Amino acid sequence: MFLxxxxxxxxxxxxxxxxxxxxxxxxxxxxxxxxxxxxxxxxQDNVLGSVIVNGKRSVWTLTKSEGVELNERN
Known part of the structure; x- marks a missing residue:
């Protein structure tokens, strides 16, 4: 989420x-x-964006802090 x-x-x-x-x-x-x-x-509640890495679409966090939050949940 971001404002x-x-x-x-x-x-x-x-x-x-x-x-x-x-x-x-x-x-x-x-x-x-x-x-x-x-x-x-x-x-905006969009937590995940996507990027193309080596020709494949991958899910990627939009910000560093959102990535940390996702890693803590797993």
């Missing part, structure tokens, strides 16, 4: 991408406190 937010600040879009909800909220609060406006909030 994506788009904030309009100083005539530019600021984009926050986080894996942690608490870190994401702190960054949002800081930008909104500076006068930013939240335009879009998304949550």
């Amino acid at each position: 994506v937010s788009h904030i309009w600040l100083n005539n530019q879009f600021q984009i926050i991408i986080s894996e942690s909800a608490s870190v994401h909220q702190k960054a949002l609060d800081k930008l909104v406190g500076s006068g930013g406006i939240v335009v879009l909030n998304n949550r």
